[in-house]
Amino acid sequence: MGPVLAGVLQLLALIAALALAYRPLGDYMAKVYSSDKHLRVEKWIYKGIGANPNTEMRWPAYLRGVLAFSAVSVLFLYLLQRLQGSLPGSLGFSSIDPDQAFNTAASFVSNTNWQSYYGEQAMGHVVQTSGLAVQNFLSASVGIAVAVALVRGFARSRTGELGNFWSDLVRGTIRILLPISVIAAIVLVACGAIQNFSGIHEVGQFTGGSQQWNGGAVASQEAIKELGTNGGGYFNANSAHPFENPNAFSNLFEIFLILLIPFALTRTFGRMVGSLRQGYAILATMVTIWIGFTALMMWTEFAHHGPAFDIAGGAMEGKETRFGVGASSIFAVSTTLTSTGAVDSFHSSFTGLGGGITMLGMQLGEIAPGGTGSGLYGMLIMAIIAVFIAGLMVGRTPEYLGKKIGTREIKFAACYILITPALVLVFTAAAMALPTPGNSMTNSGAHGFSEILYAYTSASNNNGSAFAGLNADTQWFNSTLGLAMLLGRFLPMVFVLALAGSLAEQKPVPATAGTLRTEKPLFTGLLVGAILIITGLTYFPALALGPLAEGLAS
Numbered sequence: 001m002g003p004v005l006a007g008v009l010q011l012l013a014l015i016a017a018l019a020l021a022y023r024p025l026g027d028y029m030a031k032v033y034s035s036d037k038h039l040r041v042e043k044w045i046y047k048g049i050g051a052n053p054n055t056e057m058r059w060p061a062y063l064r065g066v067l068a069f070s071a072v073s074v075l076f077l078y079l080l081q082r083l084q085g086s087l088p089g090s091l092g093f094s095s096i097d098p099d100q101a102f103n104t105a106a107s108f109v110s111n112t113n114w115q116s117y118y119g120e121q122a123m124g125h126v127v128q129t130s131g132l133a134v135q136n137f138l139s140a141s142v143g144i145a146v147a148v149a150l151v152r153g154f155a156r157s158r159t160g161e162l163g164n165f166w167s168d169l170v171r172g173t174i175r176i177l178l179p180i181s182v183i184a185a186i187v188l189v190a191c192g193a194i195q196n197f198s199g200i201h202e203v204g205q206f207t208g209g210s211q212q213w214n215g216g217a218v219a220s221q222e223a224i225k226e227l228g229t230n231g232g233g234y235f236n237a238n239s240a241h242p243f244e245n246p247n248a249f250s251n252l253f254e255i256f257l258i259l260l261i262p263f264a265l266t267r268t269f270g271r272m273v274g275s276l277r278q279g280y281a282i283l284a285t286m287v288t289i290w291i292g293f294t295a296l297m298m299w300t301e302f303a304h305h306g307p308a309f310d311i312a313g314g315a316m317e318g319k320e321t322r323f324g325v326g327a328s329s330i331f332a333v334s335t336t337l338t339s340t341g342a343v344d345s346f347h348s349s350f351t352g353l354g355g356g357i358t359m360l361g362m363q364l365g366e367i368a369p370g371g372t373g374s375g376l377y378g379m380l381i382m383a384i385i386a387v388f389i390a391g392l393m394v395g396r397t398p399e400y401l402g403k404k405i406g407t408r409e410i411k412f413a414a415c416y417i418l419i420t421p422a423l424v425l426v427f428t429a430a431a432m433a434l435p436t437p438g439n440s441m442t443n444s445g446a447h448g449f450s451e452i453l454y455a456y457t458s459a460s461n462n463n464g465s466a467f468a469g470l471n472a473d474t475q476w477f478n479s480t481l482g483l484a485m486l487l488g489r490f491l492p493m494v495f496v497l498a499l500a501g502s503l504a505e506q507k508p509v510p511a512t513a514g515t516l517r518t519e520k521p522l523f524t525g526l527l528v529g530a531i532l533i534i535t536g537l538t539y540f541p542a543l544a545l546g547p548l549a550e551g552l553a554s
Helices: 003-034 040-049 061-081 100-111 125-155 165-191 216-225 248-273 276-304 307-312 323-339 350-363 374-394 407-433 445-460 476-507 522-544 547-553
Strands: 202-206 211-215
Touching: 003 165, 003 248, 003 276, 003 323, 040 165, 061 100, 061 125, 061 165, 061 476, 100 476, 125 165, 125 216, 125 248, 125 374, 125 476, 165 216, 165 248, 165 476, 211 323, 216 248, 248 276, 248 323, 248 374, 276 323, 276 350, 276 374, 276 522, 323 350, 350 445, 350 522, 350 547, 374 407, 374 476, 374 522, 407 445, 407 476, 407 522, 445 522, 445 547, 522 547
Parallel strands: none
Antiparallel strands: 202 211
């Protein structure tokens, strides 16, 4: 079997698995967030934190809950790292420096999971399990909660109430993320991923010294890392490490986990707004972009440009031989079109155009299918923009799901789509203009610029993957990337929740003969076009200086 055919067959198997899980998981999540019953363990949690899960919140109260909980999470994770040297199970590692501790705390709480450290050489068992793994669950659950609040904004009328943040947070963690992660961890252990609390071991003697490895609760963290679209690896090599991702099956299973909830949430959306066809339209948009990017990535990486490529069967530099070009291409596209950031290959070693595809995937806003929750609410924002554009073309007040998109709503949507590009471009320009940040680049020219652009694209869009080649463990990058992650995560949530509150206050507008049918293929095409055009106009100059210049020169 040739490498191209193997890659295509893996893609088809992945699509089939996602299709089988789509309906039951989507319906189950809709039931979870629509139920008025609480599990016993959930009642204990509410009592412990002093929250009343039955109290409905308007958008300012919901937002305060999101921000307060996240601020406490950042502080807790920061202190845990600063105290690591005094904690049991630290494996002898010292406490984390202040700038790196801030960067890591901001990273994991914002669902970014950018890592400027070597995981196996910096973090002990306590920080990994009680800090990083816990935030993998909670940050993902926060994203889903905000998405559900926006869906309620479309589904409800004549009320500003969006549900209860604490109830949504706890239910998402206890009823969705935790049980699936347990099953996924068992599958990964069966594949060969490690799960222990062993110390540091010397592995053999080599020229110039010996090699040391430490164990850890890797399989359990790997499961929620992918399922929650987090991305932080237990080891520096991330999902290219055989302890995290042992073989071709585990690799495909991890891609399945990355895409599972973001795609299934479109079914949840359709179920909660009372129109499954609307969910299918959003799903079709996501799938079109995802398959298109995957096909384009496979083409760039399989294209032969010389004898070395012919012998290897494609651009194998930076890729694991146990995965190959096809599976690595699928993983790279899936992880950058979501907010995962896990990598099973080094994106810096991709072809110039291949590296540009990974960057463009993040710059779309990671909405195809995007992160857990963030992908759905990002896509719904783009749907509002597309409806507004259609309304301008026909001279009609735009409507979406029975709600008028007026001046207030379009301002919230416009502010949402402007935040992350501003963060990416401003921070990249500052890093390139100042003398010190440039010293962290391994490469010069277009590839060196791509390293900087990729870093701030990854941080501001809460992805977390790295282009490699950039030394980001400096005070400048730890501080500015940490700031970009926090602003890129929580400023958009302000406008999402404000939009949800505005929509929930409206009364439904009856559909007429002139209403745009947003469940039809025509709207899906309009939505795909709007996403690509808006992103292209925003980022094309920066991409032309980096990956496009490199790709055309090669």
